[in-house]
Amino acid sequence: MTRFWKGGLLPLLVVFALIAACGGGEGGPSKSFLSLGTAPPGGAFFVVGGAIAEVLNLESDAQAWEFTAEATKGSQENIRRLFAGELDLALSNSAITFAAVRGVTGWDRDYPMRTVMTLAPNVALFVTPAGSGVESLADLKGKRVVVGPAGAGFEYFLEPLLAAHGVTYEDFTPLNATQSGAVDMLSDGSAAAAFLGGAVPTASITQAATSMDLRFVPFDPDTMAQLIEEWPFFLPATIPAGTYRGLDEDYVGLNVGSMHLIASQDADEDVVYRITKTLWEQRESVVERHPAGRAINPNVAILDTGTPFHPGAQRFFEETGIWPTSEEPAEATAAEAGEEAGDGGIVEGEDPLPESEG
DSSP states (O other): OOOOBOSSSSOGGGOOOHHHHTTOBTTBOOOEEEEEEOOSTTSHHHHHHHHHHHHHHHTHHHHTEEEEEEOOSOHHHHHHHHHHTSOSEEEEEHHHHHHHHHTOTTOSSOOOEEEEEEOOOOEEEEEEETTSSOOSGGGGTTSEEEOOSTTSOTHHHHHHHHHHTTOOGGGSEEEOOOHHHHHHHHHTTSOSEEEEEESSSOHHHHHHHHHSOEEEOOOOHHHHHHHHHHOTTOEEEEEOTTSSTTOOSOEEEEEOOOEEEEEETTBOHHHHHHHHHHHHHTHHHHHHHOGGGGGOSTTTTTOOOSSOBOHHHHHHHHHHTOSOSSSSOOOOOHHHHHHHHTTOOOSOSSSSSOSOOO
C-alpha cells in the first residue's frame, strides 16, 4: 500500500509521494491505495471516516488515489499506526492527540501528528438520577461512577476536568461501561452517576432522561473558564434547554475534545493540500453522508485544539482566506461550533463516545 511520507520513518522504497504516483505509465496515471483509520463499527468515527473516504474517492480519477476507511480500535491505535506508516489519514479525539504529540499521559514518546481539519465537538457531562445526592462534581466522592468504556481514552480529558474541580479517580469507585450500559447501571442503582455525551442530542442521555428523573451535574463556571484557558482542546459548549426531558434551562458545558482529521507530520505537503482542498470543495457531499460534514466550515475546520496544523492543510486554508491573519489561534464561539457541526456525532465507539481506543 503506497504511503505519502516524505522521509524519516519509513524505508526509501515507500517514501514516494502520492503526487509522483500520478505520473503513471502508458496506461495513464497509476493509482495509490491509501487508508484512513476510523474506529470500531457502531460509532460516529466509523461512519464519518467512511463518508470522508467515499467523498475523497469521488475525485479518485483526477487525483489518482483510492481511499479505504479501515476499522480500528480508535484514536490511540490510529496515532500509533500513522507514526508507523501503516495508515495515511485517521480520525482522533483532539484531547488524545494533544497528549500523544507531547508524549505525556501514558504515551511512551512524542508522536508527531498534525491536524488536517477540526471536525465535530464532543459535548459530555455527568448525569445522575434525581435524589442520588450528587449536586456537584465534589459529590462524586465516595460514589460509584461510570467513567466510560475500558481502554476508551476518556482519562485524557476526564482526569484534568475532575482535577480542576478537586476530584480524582481515587475519590470514588470508577466503573467501566458503554454508554448504553451506563444507563442500565443508573437505572438499577449500581452507579450513582455516569459521564455521557457526544453528539447533541446524545442517544444515551435521551434514553436516561426518558426512563428516570435526571439531574445534569453542573460544572463550576470559574473552573470551566480555567480549563478552557489552560487546555486548548477544552472549548465552551451549550446544550439548549429542552434538548432532554428535565433540562429546563440551557446547560453551559464543555466540548471535551473535538473529533479531528489527522496525518503524520511526515505526510507529503502537496498531498495533504489536495486532500484538504477536496474535502472543502466537496463538503456538502460529506454532509449528505453524515451530519458531521457540517463542521467543514470556516468557524470549525481551522479551530486550534492544541495539535499543529499540517503545512499542506494550512496552505490551503490560507489560500481560501479563512486562516487567521494574526498569531492568535483560530477560535469559534460555542454557538458557531455547535450550530455548524450540528448533530454530527463526536467520537468513536459503540456509542457516540469512544467504545475502544486500544
